[in-house]
Amino acid sequence: MKTVLEKILGFGLEATDNPAFGDYSANIALQHGSPKKIAEEIAEKLKVNKDLTNLVDRIEVAGPGFINFWLKKEALLDNLSQIEERKEKYGTSDAGKGKTVIIDYSSPNIAKPFGIGHLRSTIIGAALYNLYGALGYTVVGDNHLGDWGTQFGKLLYMIKLKNVADFDIAKLEDLYVEFHKLAETDSSLEESAREWFKKLEEGDSEAKDIWQKCVDASMEEFDRIYKLLGVKIDFAFGESYYESEMKQMMQDPGFKKHLVKGEDGALIIDLAKEGIGTPLMFLKSDGATTYATRDLATIKFRERKWDPDTIIYEVGAEQSLHFKQLFAAARLLGLVKERVKLIHTAHGLYLAPDGKKFSTRKGKTIKLEEVLDEAVKRAKKLGNSQENVAKEVGIGAIKYFDLMHSVASNVIFEWDKIMNMEGNSGPYLQYTVARTNSVLAKAKPESKKKEGSLNAEEASVLRSLVRYPEAIESAALLYSPNLLCNFLHDLAQKYNSF
């Protein structure tokens, strides 16, 4: 509706948040001297525009010079008919037709349990995936698994040290934690871990075998979690996938010339000219790759395979510097076309109730599966005796809690907050949907309202519905699913009031 009006008007509108100011409002007159007068002139001209008066029944100048528009009752009812026709397609569009967006999300680390820390990336990433899909973009979801790196050196070292033959993910976590405990008193361990990772990169068959077992054990757990969360990700090219890509890169002379020898013989990419003081570590002094090497190779691969317009990294804010370096290096090396937008969403973290970061190294991670189980248990306690209903409600509460926060802000993890089933929550929305469906099931078709006037509550719901497509669009384009949550909560309130 907004875009239709804007097209007729030839200038931009904004949705009002106060019904006293109509449905849409224009502020163009405010940018000029004597705005009130100009607004009046514009309004007078608009009042005789037939295209406009078909949709709008009131145009008023208010305040310092806003031009406010009230939609016609017919336009609201018309929109309602459209919703009935298009059903779940309502709100979708082809605005992004022909454009490709890659979303890099979830990306848990192999050999570490799926922690609370991966919830935001998984949930927000999946939401962005759906949002961009709704706008007609070609969307590629890629789970950039942390399945490569020195962490495996650490595990390999421990597995060999303790001669462990069988392991599941819990055992791997124990070994990881134990490694760091030992490393506190013996600094040579870090060195040993790096050696083991080097071996892995060089294709040592024993190292590779153990690595594969770690991957298999972890994937089993991850799949279980994704199933619980109702999240599917198109691809899972983990970091290990980019081995050959990295080797190719290293042989490219155009690429090589940007590499500089750093301290102790490491190869770095100097980004000082790009305004970033910390250089990007490309190869460690022992010649092993780093996270950054693999991410650069990943960009190259994605560019070639999908030719994207945007790559969204749904990764936490603690990696802001890394992505700043990565994006700058990718531009410097010409790995992507000029037009490609590289976005790091930099979501806030789940913090412990004391306001501090959860630390994986000290083994303080909260396992996501425990959180989900607890959520289902609490939902059951509230009277959802059926297992599947309890899952919908409990896990829905967690997902909604995550999505409703603005992406940038930190989230304090407190059971009482996360599992609040009342007010602005997932269950509240679910309840409203159930109630609506129940009403619809009982409503007789012939009682459908065609003529007559709308009361305030009816108009309020209809006005809100008009804005649904706008809510989807802004949530996607601003990488902020919470805007859609805001909208849905507002709509649910209006509906319940009605």
Added chain:
RNA sequence: GCCCCCGUAGCUCAACGGAUAGAGUAGGAGUUUCCGGAACUUCUGAUAGGUGUUCAAUUCACCUCGGGGGCACCA
């Protein structure tokens, strides 16, 4: 020390540079025989401090204070 993010009601969170800063929760007062009371109505209550830019600042810039994250061989 340097860089980034955050600071809004008692608490948890919203608000493309726009008008009277919205919700939830907690607390007070209510909801007629009907539709799903996990609901609804109503009252109380907030932009950390300062200086700028602007017709207009919670929003932008700079400074101070407070919290979080990060700063080349972890990812």
